[in-house]
Amino acid sequence: MTPPRSVEEHAEHVNRLLAPLSAEPDVETVLLADAAGRVAATDIRSEVDLPLFRNSQMDGYAVRAADVARVPVALEVTGDVPAGHEVPLTLTPGTAIRIMTGAPVPTGADAIVPVEDTELVLGRDDDLAGAVVEIRRARRRGEFVRERGSDLERGDVLVRAGTRLAARHLAALAAAGVSSVAVRARLRVAVLTTGSELAAPGRGVRFGQVFDANGIALAALVEESGAMVSLRASSSDDPAAFAKVLDAALAASDLVITSGGISKGAYEVVREVLLPRGAEVTTVAMQPGGPQATGVIDGVPVLCFPGNPVSTQVSFAVFLRAPLRAAAGLPPLPVRRVRLAEAVRSVPGKRQFLRGRVAEDGVAPVSGPSSHLVAAMANADVLIDLPEEAEAIEAGSDVTVWTL
Amino acid sequence: MTPPRSVEEHAEHVNRLLAPLSAEPDVETVLLADAAGRVAATDIRSEVDLPLFRNSQMDGYAVRAADVARVPVALEVTGDVPAGHEVPLTLTPGTAIRIMTGAPVPTGADAIVPVEDTELVLGRDDDLAGAVVEIRRARRRGEFVRERGSDLERGDVLVRAGTRLAARHLAALAAAGVSSVAVRARLRVAVLTTGSELAAPGRGVRFGQVFDANGIALAALVEESGAMVSLRASSSDDPAAFAKVLDAALAASDLVITSGGISKGAYEVVREVLLPRGAEVTTVAMQPGGPQATGVIDGVPVLCFPGNPVSTQVSFAVFLRAPLRAAAGLPPLPVRRVRLAEAVRSVPGKRQFLRGRVAEDGVAPVSGPSSHLVAAMANADVLIDLPEEAEAIEAGSDVTVWTL
Known part of the structure; x- marks a missing residue:
């Protein structure tokens, strides 16, 4: 057991442990239709000019500006170009061709007169x-004519590496004919919960058992942070059973997270299995969430x-959410200063993370400092961070x- | 054609059209593992007490407080209760039973002395x-003992109707043994793009064609607003072709959105097909996005x-994002006041929505007021709303x- 760390020290330690995961992300190619929310792995350049061809910005008539310099003037209508018209027309000087928005401007025409x-x-x-x-x-030369490449030229960057792809990026990529993109692979995170007392929700419990809340909470936290769950399992406090599921997790994952089994009790399966494999158990000067363990096992951070x-959820929020979001190209969740609506007490020597709710008159704890109130945690929308x-x-x- | 509407008037009109969709949402039951991000359709009450049984808050020794009133005192250790121990033990007065965090407190014990x-x-x-x-x-009666039901009693509300389920809600539900929940069904939204000039990205284009950017953009916008895409299709400007895909969309959807075919040109397929079926085309005093059409066809809002x-994306942001997010239980995206970093010009009589980027020194447009620059739109992170x-x-x- 190393001496107690501050929250900052432990957060830095975790960030160092996870840094390799962001440094060289794996890349995968996905269809544009599946790319919303993913992060571009490279700059994506256009392989075409946009617009693809010289086209009309208005419904109206394509003319030579010189022919409409003095108005009113009557011109013979010698053709009609709907959008999607696939044969380039040529304008005879002194005449007009009807044209729709987005349709190719006839050769020889240099202005569009809007229909109104x-x-x-x-x-x-x-x-x-x-x-x-x-x-x-009258209309000047070039009016309401969009020149080929005037929005974007072939080779121009459509989307920068690191951009999280939203609808507007997909629209630009689609407009340039891009149908698949190289994106950062999601981090594969294994979620292992431990404890012989754990039972799966939806089944009966025997006396002494509790329902496993951490498996589903950690899986949801991992996914909302832009990573994917590679494996989710619950292990008893039997070291052999835990070692088996741990090895499966290490083989399939970029990161393994566990809950339980690291405090000072007599049946601490995570300690028992991980310490001999090089992990360290630390006390962090915080409440809830004091005991924390970290390691790199078979090259995989754990x-x-x-x-x-509640300790598990607070630990995730304080130590893992920010690096996972950063790796996924997501912005950090806001940390801000808010007025305290009621007086609170804290335990000197431990940084407190109270579950709180923000209302009109400021933020107030939803419950006492007990770390056990999973139902109260559900009512919180922030953690109140007391020095x-x-x-x-x-x-x-x-x-x-x-x-939160 | 009705006279031009203000943006507020049209937004109110759209909200009225869509109000029935939020008023009585359909309900579906999903597994807890699939419920992240969904919205609880009803109050969810616990069917158990939490904690499920009287248990220890610490690793230590279960004792009678009376036996440890004067310390130090030596007590015989008559048992051991690990977490998950399934047989309730009974404490003999004047002795101690070792106990782990979360394990059932032996009958007759009324305090836990932490191991330290x-x-x-x-x-x-x-x-x-x-x-x-x-x-x-010494420890007082009740210290470090969590009484059954002290967090939550059977029948108490775990999660209120209308709550968007995040990890902390799933944790509370799982802790109470809930394994599936009734959630609001996602709205089924059909996305129809129109235009004979449209080609699917990833294929070649013939002269005069453009790649369809709206299909993918609207689908992504619908999904990020908490709804689901029931059907996505592109139609030519042939009225019979459009009518066919429209009918398929109406049959499968709670809402149909279309792009294109509503301005004043000669080949406006959406106008042609929808006006006889009761829709109305409106000019909204805004730029981009002036022409807008709305209707209720076969009972389905269109x-x-x-x-x-760009007009399509701005229209979605201004008129459809807020009601879709509200229907899905998502908070509205922030609208805020920001300092303008450079002077801008506007067109009086039309509310302008410029594509802008927010930086240290304020917000600036990413491009001119042209509505055609889909690549420039990708670089924007806000719309600048000019009165x-x-x-x-x-x-x-x-x-x-x-x-955005």
């Missing part, structure tokens, strides 16, 4: 044979949280809160 | 036969956005920005 500045004086919208359009407003469900030296903090003081 | 306040004076940790423990600190990819009457806004002014 025109009137058909011969012919009908649905029959342009022999039609004549009166142009009522992080061990205490078994109490190590604090003993009593008055209502109205500003405190640091971590978003 | 004790020392085995006879026997060993791994062999308690004939052991004697010296107790060095929302039609203009086809330009209808604005013409020129100076650097340093506060403007409203919508988070």
Whole structure:
């Protein structure tokens, strides 16, 4: 047992342990349709010009600007280009071609006159044979014409490496014809809960058993932090049983997290199995969540949280959420200063993380400092972070809160 | 064509159209393991007391408080209760039983002395036969004993209806043995893009075609807003083709959204098919995104956005994101006031939504007011919302920005 660490010291230790996971992320290629929320592994460059071709910005008539310099002027309508028209037209000087937004501008035309500045004086919208359009407003060369490549040229970067792909990035990629992208592989995280007393929810419990809350909570926390659960299992306090599930987890994962089995009791399976394999158990000067263990086993970082469900969730929030989110390209959850709505007491020498709720008048604890109240934790929306030296903090003081 | 509407008026209109979708959400039952991010459809009450049984809050010794009132005192160790021990023990007065955190407190014991306040004076940790423990600190009745039901009693609410289920809620539900929950069904939203010029990304394009950016963008926006895509399809400008895919969408969906085909051109398939079925096309005094259409067809609300990819994305952000998120129990994305880092010009009479990026010195547009720059939109992280009457806004002014 090393001497107690501060929360900062242990957080730095965990960050060092996990740093290799972010340094060289694995890359996988996914379809654009599956890429929302993933992180671009490389700069993605356009292989085409955008727009792909010179096209009209308005519904109207394609003309030569020189032919509409003096208005009103009547021009013969010699053609019609709907969007998607696949044969390039050529404009005869002194005439007009009807054009729709996004349709290719005919060769020889250099301006679009929007339909609201025109009137058909011969012919009908649905029959342009022999039609004549009166142009009522002059347009300069280039007006309402989008030149090929004016949005983006071939080779330009569409999305930078490290960008978390949202709808607007997918739209730009799709517009450039990209249909699959190289993204960072999600970290594979194994979740192992330990304790002979654990029973799976949904089954009956015998006397002395408790339902396993940590497996589902850690799995959800891992996934909401942008990683994936490679294996989820619950082990009894039998060292051989735990060693077996640990080895399966190490083989399948970039990171293994465990809950339980690391305090000072007589049946601490995680301690028993991990210490001989090079892990260290530490006391961190915090409440809840004091006992913590870490190690690198078979090249895989292993992080061990205490078994109490609130301690486990607080440990994850304090030590693992930020590095996992960073590895996944997600922004950190906000840590901010909020007014304390009621006075709180703390235990000097231990940094306290109280479960709190933020309301109009500030933040207040949802329950006492007990670390055991899993139902109270569900009602919290923040952790109230009280410094190590604090003993009593008055209502109205500003405190640091971590978003859950 | 009705007269132009303000953005507020159209937003209210859309909200009225969609209100029935939130009023009586469908309910489905999902496994707890699949419930992260879903919204509880009802209050979920515990069917058990938590803790399930009277248990120890510490590793240590279960004693009668009366026997340790004067310390130090040596007590015979008459038993050992690991966590998960399934046979209730009974404490003989004047003796101690070793106990682990979470293990059932023996009948007759009323306090736990933590292991650090004790020392085995006879026997060993791994062999308690004939052991004697010296107790060095007195403990009051009830200390470190968690009474059955002290966290939560049977019938108490674990999670309120309307709660979006995060890890801490799943932990509380699991701890109470709940293995499946009734959640609001996700809204089924069909995404239809229209335009004969549209080609699917990943294939070649012929002259005059453009890649469909709206299908993937709208699908991603729908999913990140907590709904699900019931059908995604692209239709040509042929009315019969569009009518067919529309009917399939109406049959399978709670809401249908379309892009394209609603402006004043000659080939406006959405107008052509929807107007006879009771939809209305509106001009909204905004840029981009002016033309908008809405209706209820076969009992299903239909929302039609203009086809330009930036107009489509801005329309979604302004009109559809908030009601979809509300229906899914997600909080609205923040709308806030930010300092303008550079002067901008606007078009009086139209509310402008410029694509902007927020930096240290404030927010600045990523590009001009053109609505066509899908690659520029990808670089934005907010929409800068300029009021209808604005013409020129100076650097340093506060403007409203919508988070993308």
